[in-house]
Amino acid sequence: MAASPKPASFFESSEAGAADRELQRKLENASSRHLDHFAHVKAEYSDYEEERSHSRQIKEHAIAHLDELIVELTGKLKARGCAVYAAATVEEAREYIVSVARNTGARRVVKGKSMTTEEIGLNPALENAGMEVLETDLGEYIVQLRQEPPSHIITPAIHLSKEDIGALFHEKFGIPYTSEPERLTAEARARLREGFLNADLGITGVNFAIAETGTLVVVENEGNGRMSSTMPEVFIAVMGIEKVIPRLADVSHFLEVLARTATGQKLTTYTNFIGGPRRDGEVDGPREMHVVILDNGRSTMLADPVMREALYCIRCGACLNVCPVYRHIGGHAYRSPYPGPIGSIVSPNLVGAAAAQLPFASTLCGACKDICPVNIDIPRILLHLRWKEATRSDLPKWPAPAARARAGARQFARLARHPSTIRLLGKIGAIALKPFARDGWIKRMPLPFSNWTGIRDFPRPRPRRSKISAHED
Amino acid sequence: MADLQAIVARVKNALASGAPAPNHAAPRPPSLQPDGHRAELVSRFARELEAVGGRIIGPVTPEQLADRVITIVRERGVRSIAVGEGVLVDLSQVGKTLSESGIEVIRTGSVDGSTRPESRKQLARVDAGLAEADYGIASTGTLAVLSDETRPSALTLLPPVSLVVVWIDRMKADLASALTALGCAALESHRLTLITGPSRTADIEKRIVMGVHGPKSLDVIVVWPRDD
Numbered sequence: 001m002a003a004s005p006k007p008a009s010f011f012e013s014s015e016a017g018a019a020d021r022e023l024q025r026k027l028e029n030a031s032s033r034h035l036d037h038f039a040h041v042k043a044e045y046s047d048y049e050e051e052r053s054h055s056r057q058i059k060e061h062a063i064a065h066l067d068e069l070i071v072e073l074t075g076k077l078k079a080r081g082c083a084v085y086a087a088a089t090v091e092e093a094r095e096y097i098v099s100v101a102r103n104t105g106a107r108r109v110v111k112g113k114s115m116t117t118e119e120i121g122l123n124p125a126l127e128n129a130g131m132e133v134l135e136t137d138l139g140e141y142i143v144q145l146r147q148e149p150p151s152h153i154i155t156p157a158i159h160l161s162k163e164d165i166g167a168l169f170h171e172k173f174g175i176p177y178t179s180e181p182e183r184l185t186a187e188a189r190a191r192l193r194e195g196f197l198n199a200d201l202g203i204t205g206v207n208f209a210i211a212e213t214g215t216l217v218v219v220e221n222e223g224n225g226r227m228s229s230t231m232p233e234v235f236i237a238v239m240g241i242e243k244v245i246p247r248l249a250d251v252s253h254f255l256e257v258l259a260r261t262a263t264g265q266k267l268t269t270y271t272n273f274i275g276g277p278r279r280d281g282e283v284d285g286p287r288e289m290h291v292v293i294l295d296n297g298r299s300t301m302l303a304d305p306v307m308r309e310a311l312y313c314i315r316c317g318a319c320l321n322v323c324p325v326y327r328h329i330g331g332h333a334y335r336s337p338y339p340g341p342i343g344s345i346v347s348p349n350l351v352g353a354a355a356a357q358l359p360f361a362s363t364l365c366g367a368c369k370d371i372c373p374v375n376i377d378i379p380r381i382l383l384h385l386r387w388k389e390a391t392r393s394d395l396p397k398w399p400a401p402a403a404r405a406r407a408g409a410r411q412f413a414r415l416a417r418h419p420s421t422i423r424l425l426g427k428i429g430a431i432a433l434k435p436f437a438r439d440g441w442i443k444r445m446p447l448p449f450s451n452w453t454g455i456r457d458f459p460r461p462r463p464r465r466s467k468i469s470a471h472e473d
Numbered sequence: 474m475a476d477l478q479a480i481v482a483r484v485k486n487a488l489a490s491g492a493p494a495p496n497h498a499a500p501r502p503p504s505l506q507p508d509g510h511r512a513e514l515v516s517r518f519a520r521e522l523e524a525v526g527g528r529i530i531g532p533v534t535p536e537q538l539a540d541r542v543i544t545i546v547r548e549r550g551v552r553s554i555a556v557g558e559g560v561l562v563d564l565s566q567v568g569k570t571l572s573e574s575g576i577e578v579i580r581t582g583s584v585d586g587s588t589r590p591e592s593r594k595q596l597a598r599v600d601a602g603l604a605e606a607d608y609g610i611a612s613t614g615t616l617a618v619l620s621d622e623t624r625p626s627a628l629t630l631l632p633p634v635s636l637v638v639v640w641i642d643r644m645k646a647d648l649a650s651a652l653t654a655l656g657c658a659a660l661e662s663h664r665l666t667l668i669t670g671p672s673r674t675a676d677i678e679k680r681i682v683m684g685v686h687g688p689k690s691l692d693v694i695v696v697w698p699r700d701d
Contacts, residue, residue: 026678033679057500067485074477076661086480138685139676155676162678181677185685192686197597213660223630223672223687230626230664241484246499248657252648255667256613266521267613267648269673270687273665281583281622283592285664295480303487 010335010357017329023159027330030158031321037264038318038371045260055257055374058250059312063302069211069244070293076214080276083290090120093294097122097203097236098129100290104234106131106201112218112225113137114205115153115315116238116294118337119350122203134195136224138188145172151331153338154262154317159330192224202228202286206239207314208254212247214275216291219258221269229274235286237274241298242311254314261316261373297349306384310345312374319368319378325361334358341368345381348389359385430461505650514611514644515695521614522693525670526683532641532697535562539570542603542636545692546576549634551600553577558623559605561640562696567603583622596627601634602688606668608654609639609695612647614670616693617655619663626666635671635688641697 017023042048062069074084083100087093097120101109109131111117123133123144135144139156142165143149150156157165166179169187178184204225208217216237218225229235245251259265278285301307320326320340331339336347336355344362347355359382368378390406415421436442437460445453452458508514519529533541546554556568556578565580572578579599584592596602604624606616616637620626629635645651648667655665672687683689 030679054500061499064488067481067488070477070481070484080661084477086477088476088480088483092476136686137676138674142676155679157676158679160677162680165677181680181682184677185674185682189685196686210660213657215660221672222674222685224685226626226630226666227686230630241480248652248660249649250500252652255648263675265525265669267615267667267669269525269669269671271667273660273667275661275664279622281585282620283581283584283589283596283622283625284620284627293477293480295483299480299483299487302484303490 014329014333017333072211093120094125109201110199112204112228196227199232202232218272230284234288236290261318322367517611527691531695539567553599554601555579557604602628602632603636604628605638608651609644616668
């Protein structure tokens with residue numbers, strides 16, 4: 001059950017996803033269940049628009065004062081005995097964490113779910129250094145057993161059915177096959193509890209960092225974040241620079257909003273407010289605590305007036321669940337720790353050139369913007385990134401059809417400046433296409449037009465299309 | 474800390490070169506809900522707690538508490554229990570009564586380097602944990618629990634059966650009110666955990682399963698003195 005070799009490009013990986021009907025069934029299942037939960041809990045609250053505009057204001061304000069807030073936060077953390085390390089790149093973050101693990105003689109590492117550690121590629125680095133890394137979120141544990149990356153930022157194993165997981169546990173642990181979620185969960189609990197009690201180092205991400213009190217807030221349902229941050233002697237929290245919010249009074253709003261949009265809960269089961277290592281006399285909590293603050297392209301996003309709002313994201317994953325493209329191709333196709341609409345806008349900045357194609361993986365339908373709890377205009381940023389990519393001075397060699405498409409668009413732009421020519425061509429086209437039409441649709445054409453009709457039908461052009469219908473699509 | 478200064482400088486530059494800062498001041502914090510009538514708060518709390526798979530017990534008077542705990546403990550098949558220090562309720566009395574009725578009781582307390590491993594082992598071994606929450610939050614059925622040397626976080630995490638006591642006057646309308654009541658000072662000196670129901674997951678086909686890593690059951694006992 002090893003991971004399949006990485007496809008060469010987004011086009012290949014998305015094609016593989018698009019061809020997988022079983023995957024789509026699982027994604028439809030899970031995302032519609034999620035949207036039901038969300039609708040249910042949303043109905044109980046007053047005004048979603050008002051709520052998200054409040055979230056938005058807090059984030060705008062926080063990001064506009066990010067430099068001061070980072071200083072305030074880290075000052076408080078250091079005063080309580082935390083080691084703070086600011087990493088400019090993923091390499092720096094990786095090296096620091098591996099060196100902490102080495103210096104403390106850690107051999108067994110337990111991790112809470114953290115997309116930031118996926119971003120920095122932490123697990124392979126720790127494993128190469130001879131450490132045993134155990135993902136402890138149930139979904140992460142499952143995908144780790146399959147040697148796969150997570151395919152959703154909230155529900156890492158969303159691409160697997162309970163039967164898949166039953167077969168996996170049967171194969172890996174030699175237990176009798178079962179597809180009952182209760183029994184599979186009990187099996188994982190027993191195995192992971194052992195891991196927690198024997199771990200030397202715990203690592204989690206951070207959802208919010210409160211500057212005013214110097215507190216890291218970690219949100220979760222299972223208790224593995226609590227375990228990872230209190231059981232091992234050494235604890236490392238990893239966060240992007242954008243997670244800082246100013247005051248304690250701001251956090252309750254975000255906790256409620258995040259729970260609702262991420263999982264359709266009123267509040268997640270556990271919210272951990274962590275301020276530092278354990279104090280004298282305490283039984284639990286780490287002896288040593290480190291906080292890694294990661295830039296890795298975030299300050300570049302901050303400097304770009306259009307990109308900046310992408311830093312307001314609270315990583316709720318709701319935009320993935322509503323996205324028709326995500327639901328069709330699945331998270332792995334994006335080949336980034338951040339898939340879906342939000343992934344398509346942050347990945348080119350955080351993961352680099354490998355993700356340059358992602359902004360094109362959208363129909364611009366705007367469902368992501370409609371559900372976003374901080375009102376991020378994802379379609380606008382997608383267009384901005386497409387424009388940036390298309391106007392790059394070193395135009396990419398990928399894919400050859402793109403170069404042809406650009407040439408075609410230039411040709412069209414020339415023609416479109418002459419309305420009379422366009423109208424004439426339209427009329428000729430309508431007449432030429434007429435013999436191919438059946439019931440108002442053109443479904444089959446000879447080469448080279450079959451490149452189009454092989455994939456989708458084309459409505460029969462009609463004389464005198466109204467302005468409204470011309471605006472469609 | 475050259476690394477930190479460098480990042481702060483980069484952020485400052487980015488802010489200066491990027492979009493103009495939005496010209497609104499810090500948004501006002503949410504207005505606090507009045508706490509309302511205590512009976513209403515308790516019934517809302519009970520409803521929300523049950524919706525997330527917890528169970529509400531009470532209200533009971535401080536005098537009835539020990540007996541009630543024994544009933545729950547028997548019903549849950551608990552033979553050993555770790556008992557933390559109370560906030561307003563005297564849990565040592567409850568511990569004594571539990572112990573007299575034949576249940577093994579571990580009292581949590583300050584440890585040092587030599588006693589910590591043993592203390593942790595005990596917490597990982599017992600069937601149940603009894604703790605008192607600092608606040609209850611009615612609108613979400615949540616408990617806010619601070620930890621310190623006599624009230625380790627593990628009390629409400631490691632044992633499969635979790636019992637939490639909350640004093641009626643500590644019931645708040647919503648999360649914002651509870652955090653305001655706790656205040657910044659509490660967060661600066663303690664770890665705070667918000668607990669909403671038993672540990673759970675929805676990672677397998679989004680189906681909810683209780684008791685992944687933490688407690689499989691959560692019983693909350695509301696203590697309400699008779700005299701008011």
